[in-house]
Amino acid sequence: MLKSLNSPSVEENTKYKAIVIGGSAGSFQVMVKILSEISNTMDLPIILCLHRLKHIRNGFVEALQIKSRKKIIEPEDKESLKKGNVYLAPSNYHLSLELGNKFALSTEDMVNNSRPSIDLTIQSSSYVFKDKIIGIMLSGANKDGALGMSILKKRGGFCIVQDPLESTINTMPNAAIEQANPDRILNTDGIIKLLNSLKLS
């Protein structure tokens, strides 16, 4: 509480440079809603890691793109992160961000039975952005992402978890709440409202 007296609230704080979002079962519709309702003036890059079917290489981006106001890109290896875009981890690859704001892909073993792994995307993004990143954890059926969120939080990032009561499957939000001690627990509308009220530098 003391901290929030001295430092501006998340909405007022102009330090944020990126948003990273993880989700699995039950997160697709939430993501569609978020992407269709966040305003274009909120131009922080968004890094998305959603669990998805391995053999379906195409179609997922298109499905997310339909209602999205922002351009959704499945980055190629070493592609640069740019403002205003949404980057989605490709199927069957892990997605990391490296210093210099470039993405790196990898076919390493699955982490938490997942490739892409949310832990890995969140951890590497928070390594690059330190306290200047907002992490959001959505509905899902395993614990992937919880460790990543706890690391993001420790580095000073801002941690949001979808309200387990609203989540279709709450295993992932609950794990993140337990491990990361999030700054906010919000439903979808709350997440959208917060993102739209961010003051940008």
Next chain:
Amino acid sequence: MSQLIEDIEIIDLRNLIHVIQSQYNYDFSNYAISSFKRRVIRVIEIYKLGSVKRLIERVQSEPKFFKDFLSEITVNVTEMFRDPTLWRELRDKLLPEIYSKLKEVKIWHAGCSSGEEVFSMAILLKELGLTKRTHIVATDIDHNIISKAKEGKISLKNMLDINDKNYTRFMPSNSLSNYYKVDNNYAFLDKTLVENTVFKEHDLVKSEVFTKFDLILCRNVMIYFSQSLQNDVLNKFHQSLFIGGHLIVGSKESISWCDANVKFGIVNSEEKIYRKIKD
């Protein structure tokens, strides 16, 4: 992923890389840092070493340990008929085109890992009746994985869960099981498929260009390299191709920022097939 990821500093990794370079002449200084760091942590955990310091000590004092380290630090995850759409493109378009122009074709699998891609190609060539007109060289930095590749021995689980499924997407009317026998939870691929394939150790970073090819496959290898190393390796591939020869990289890899890019034309942007158009 482990909590250790927080404790390892870039400087530790630099020290490790330095020791490896001076003692064993392998250069990891231009590998992509995010995956390299995770691999180092993995080795520390597998061998219960606790710290990079201890890892460096063992690498320094035990050459035999270094060999195992090399196998663990490289990412060997691979699949037969990975990206079935590429294999269909090879079958229906690229290979017929290449073989219509050439009597004999030389193919290089660079970074072949445990051989899944090599066997896939061998099966495809057999189905097309092109085996006799083909010379294949398959290379990897890791001696252990090359020995494994030669064996054609694949865990039954991978064979059923991954390879069979990819193959069915590639060729719904046939079954991959025609090419292997099952014994004791392993699938043994028909070794005659790779009778004429030369497997050898080769380090894309330090080894010289050794001959020229008509087709090079280097998929999901350069993702482990930094951009500057990707640039160097692409130059090597360029030198290793005849004019009109083809290069195929992984489905999420790009060569567009490399210097040699201007000497390649795009044949299929989706499947990442390029053709050397200039010397």
